[in-house]
C-alpha cells in the first residue's frame with residue numbers, strides 16, 4: 001500500500017488529503033496552521049503541525065518514508081520551492097506540486113517535481129471545453145492521434161440502424177456504445193430519467209432521437225463526424 | 230455563434246477567456262484592474278476596464294446581450310455575489326461562477342448561477358484519482374453503470390490473441406482499442422517513443438508486454454478485470 005504525505009492544507013491540499021482518505025489510503029497531512037491540522041485530523045491517518053521548511057521536523061514526522069508527496073502550497077512561493085527541494089533530497093519517488101505562477105512552476109520542475117499543477121488555470125480550460133461543446137460531453141484524448149467523444153445522434157442518423165448507416169466504413173469511426181434515456185421506476189415507485197448503455201452495438205441496432213453515441217477514431221475523422229447535422 | 234463574457238480575470242477567469250479566444254469564440258473580457266485588461270486585450274475580441282458591481286457600466290458594455298457569462302471572482306466574495314445577481318436580472322441564460330468557500334457557492338446557486346466551480350477543490354480530487362490508480366490512466370464514467378478504462382495488459386494476457394483470451398465472453402468487457410508503444414523516427418532522423426492505437430481489434434490480433442488495453446464494460450466487470458495479474 002503506497003504511503004502519501006500532503007504538505008500544505010489550503011483548498012487544494014485539503015481536497016487531496018480528503019479524497020485520499022475517502023479511498024482508504026493512509027495519509028500524513030501537514031500544515032503550520034493549527035486550525036487546518038485540527039480539521040485534517042478528523043479524516044487523515046495522521047495530521048501534524050510543523051513548518052515544512054524545517055528538514056529535521058519533516059524527518060521526525062516520517063516524511064522520507066512516503067512514496068508520494070503532494071505540496072499544496074501556492075502563494076507562499078518560497079516555502080513551496082524550499083519544501084520541494086527537501087522532498088527531492090529525501091528521494092521521494094513522486095512529488096506533485098501546485099504552483100501559483102508559471103515561473104514558480106518552472107523552478108519546481110527543475111528541482112525535480114514529477115508534476116506541477118495549476119488548479120485555476122487547468123479548471124478554467126476544462127470548464128471552457130464543456131461550455132463550447134454542449135453536445136460533446138466527454139472529449140477524451142486516448143493518444144496524440146485518437147480521440148473518444150460522446151455526441152448527440154445527428155438528425156440524419158435517427159430511425160436508422162448502425163448497419164444501414166455504415167458508420168465505420170463511411171466515416172472511419174467506431175461506435176463503441178449507444179446511450180439511451182429511459183424512464184426508470186425506483187423502489188418507491190417514483191418514475192425518473194435513467195440511462196441505458198449498449199456496448200459494442202450490432203449492425204441491426206437502431207438509433208432514435210435523444211440517443212448519444214460514444215465514438216472512437218482518429219482526430220480528423222472525429223472532427224468530421226461532429227459536424228454532421 | 231454564442232456570445233460570452235468573462236468578468237474577473239484572475240488565474241481562473243483569464244484561463245477561460247484565453248481558452249475561448251483560442252477556439253475562435255468572441256469574448257468580452259472585463260476586470261477593474263487595468264493591467265489585467267491590457268493582457269486580455271491582446272487575445273479577446275473586447276477587453277473593458279470597469280467595476281462589474283456597477284449595473285449601468287455593465288449595460289453600456291453590452292453584457293445583457295451575451296448568452297454565457299463566467300464570473301471568475303473568488304476571494305472578493307461580495308463582488309462575486311452582487312455581480313451574479315445583476316447577471317441573473319439581465320436574464321443571461323448561462324451563468325458560471327467560481328466560488329472560494331462553500332457558503333458563497335450556496336448563495337450563488339440560490340441567486341441562479343447555472344454552475345458553481347471550486348477550482349482548487351475539484352482539481353485536488355482529479356489529481357488524486359490519477360495518483361491512486363497508476364495503472365489506470367483514464368477512468369471515465371460513461372454512465373452510472375458503465376466505465377471506460379485504460380489498463381496495462383495483465384501478464385497472463387501477453388503473447389495471446391484477443392480470440393484466444395475470449396475477453397468479451399469470459400470477462401464481459403469489450404476491448405475498444407489496443408495502444409502499443411513503437412519507436413518512431415522524426416523528420417530529423419531522431420528516434421523517439423510514439424504510440425500506435427488499434428481501434429476495434431479483431432479476434433486474431435495479439436497482445437504483447439507493454440501494451441495498454443482500452444476496455445468498456447459494467448462497473449463491476451471492469452473492477453474484476455483490473456485485478457487480473
Ligand SMILES: Nc1ncnc2c1ncn2[C@@H]1O[C@H](COP(=O)(O)OP(=O)(O)OP(=O)(O)O)[C@@H](O)[C@H]1O
Pocket residue numbers: 007008009010011012013030031032033036050051052053072073074075076077079100349
Ligand atoms: N512552510 C510551511 N509549512 C507548512 N505549511 C505551510 C507552509 N507554508 C504555507 N503552508 C500552508 O499551506 C497552505 C496553502 O498555502 P498558500 O496560501 O501558499 O496556498 P494557496 O495557493 O493560497 O492555497 P489554496 O489556493 O489551495 O487554498 C496554508 O494552509 C498554509 O498554512
Ligand SMILES: Nc1ncnc2c1ncn2[C@@H]1O[C@H](COP(=O)(O)OP(=O)(O)OP(=O)(O)O)[C@@H](O)[C@H]1O
Pocket residue numbers: 120236237238239240241242259260261262265279280281282301302303304305306308329
Ligand atoms: N467588482 C469587480 N469588478 C471587476 N473585476 C473585479 C471585481 N472584483 C474583483 N475583480 C477582479 O477579479 C479578479 C479575481 O478576483 P479575486 O481575487 O476575488 O479572485 P481569486 O479567487 O483570487 O482569483 P484566482 O484564484 O482565479 O486568481 C481580479 O483580477 C480582480 O481585479
